[in-house]
Amino acid sequence: MMEFKFSSIGILKTPYQEKRGVPIQGVFDGDSKGRAEIFKEYEAGLKDIEGFSHLIIIYVFDRSEGYNLICKPYMEDIPRGVFCTRAPKRPNPIGLSVVRLEKREGNILHLAEVDMLDNTPLLDIKPFVPRFDHREDTRVGWMKGTLRDADHRKVSDDRF
Numbered sequence: 001m002m003e004f005k006f007s008s009i010g011i012l013k014t015p016y017q018e019k020r021g022v023p024i025q026g027v028f029d030g031d032s033k034g035r036a037e038i039f040k041e042y043e044a045g046l047k048d049i050e051g052f053s054h055l056i057i058i059y060v061f062d063r064s065e066g067y068n069l070i071c072k073p074y075m076e077d078i079p080r081g082v083f084c085t086r087a088p089k090r091p092n093p094i095g096l097s098v099v100r101l102e103k104r105e106g107n108i109l110h111l112a113e114v115d116m117l118d119n120t121p122l123l124d125i126k127p128f129v130p131r132f133d134h135r136e137d138t139r140v141g142w143m144k145g146t147l148r149d150a151d152h153r154k155v156s157d158d159r160f
Contacts, residue, residue: 006123011122012114012120013036015032015034016116017117032115033110033111034112035109035110039107043106049101049104049127053128054098054100055098055101055127056126057099057122058094058095059096060095060121061088061090061094064089064090067093071085071089073086098128
């Protein structure tokens with residue numbers, strides 16, 4: 001088994017102090033605001049980021065303990081393999097979210113559509129580019145038929 005060492009490049013600040021109330025996906029709550037506070041030594045890496053409307057952020061589920069290879073997705077009754085869910089209890093507790101960039105002020109990125117806990121360690125940022133990140137011919141596996149109107153659903157289970 002290979003091991004890797006990562007260090008955070010900043011911290012994510014959100015209004016969510018506990019898992020209850022966190023949107024299940026940020027896209028379902030465009031009003032959920034937060035910010036990425038990038039450590040000063042990485043600020044130069046933000047050059048030209050203002051031109052992007054959305055960012056892919058990669059972070060650590062730092063309050064998730066252990067993992068389950070089989071889990072029940074939020075609002076579902078059938079157990080699924082963790083690698084076909086977005087559950088945070090994973091062998092490597094890495095989170096990935098697409099957020100909307102509202103503005104940059106120096107080393108601070110003001111974000112919308114956030115779905116992570118306050119003070120979450122930030123590992124990386126990548127621009128969301130529709131030409132690269134959108135796929136026309138996709139399948140959604142077990143989620144087919146389960147993707148319903150979830151605009152304001154919030155987390156209420158033990159997913160962290």
